[in-house]
Amino acid sequence: MTQFSANLGFLWTELPLPDAIRAAAAAGFEAVECHWPYETPAEDVRMALHETGLPMLALNTVRGDAGQNGLSALPDRQEQAQHAIDQAIGYARRIGVSKIHVMAGIAQGAKAHDTFVANLRYACGAAVAHGITILIEPLNAHDAPGYFLNTLAQAANIIAEVERDNLKLMFDCYHVARTEGDVASHLQEYLPMIGHIQFASVPERAQPDGGDLDYAEIFALLDRLGWDQPLGAEYRPSRETGVGLGWMQTLRAD
């Protein structure tokens, strides 16, 4: 049966993170994930996870200064990028997170590529002893102009070059639909390298029961393919988060 993870970077953002975890549990989510939890004491998050029994699946490395969207592909920022990776691993260990999205940042060209590969090797090396998987995620140019990582093929090349078992692809159906189309075929093609899957309606990035992409079909396909990890609901609610959750019943494959 499909399971869902509430992305608390977008859902229940009006609540402090520990209360957002409680709201997600009360709404029936099987897991949570977040973007940048660093201002919330890890102990408060750990307590809320313990109290609700929900796992926190993933978090992101910091974006950096205003206007940046990560640090790891920025030539000449390697020290800060590795500090961000260490910070994410430290926080993840305190709350029991097993996946970290290492954000590339706004950059392009061969030097950025080499820097990203080097920082990912650093991240995978630092994470492996703690059972943590590193994720990279292609973002579409409409939402993340100038972002270094844009396509599945680019991500696959980087994963092959980094050559570490704990480096995986974050497959965000929303970004893939906007950049490359045919989400169903791409899911099947890239399944072996996927570490986490996220979704939102296309093109609005709202609840998944609207828009151009039929998520009942996508979730049924993932069920048939044997995907058994919670899928990340990373959408911007068009109303209050708690009143737009009917899709959890109507789209779930079982």
Ligand SMILES: O=C(O)C(=O)[C@H](O)CO
């Ligand atoms: O933007 C996305 O889709 C993400 O998943 C990032 O983690 C947040 O920027």
Ligand SMILES: [Mg+2]
């Ligand atoms: Mg995403």
